[in-house]
Amino acid sequence: MTSLQDKVRRHLKESWQSEERKAAMNDYIEEGQAFLNRYCPSINWDSDLRAISLLKNYVLYADSGAVDEFIVNYKSELFALSNLGKTKKQ
Structure with missing residues (x-):
């Protein structure tokens, strides 16, 4: 199975050759997951x-x-994700 980091890397057409760049991208991924989990925790x-x-x-x-x-x-996709999160809670 392809890792989430690999999916993001391919989407950005990024090689992440330096460790510093890789760490920054992984930070963005973690921040993004936390951000999106606020809309749909599940x-x-x-x-x-x-x-x-x-x-x-x-x-x-x-x-x-x-x-x-x-x-x-x-905004509309975030709203849809939020609605999905509310539906899953019920």
Whole structure:
């Protein structure tokens, strides 16, 4: 099975050759997971394709210093993820 880090790396067309770059990207992935888990705490990071797609794009925006733009541009997807989280709680 492909790791989450590998999926993000391929999405960004990134080789992460330096350890510093790899650490920064892994930090963005962890931050993105925490951010998205606020909308839907029950995300299965191995199989939830919607959440994985959002995470990949979160990392792209975070790496550019534009998380605020991510929130604006993905508002409808975040809302849908939030609704999914509410549905799973019931």
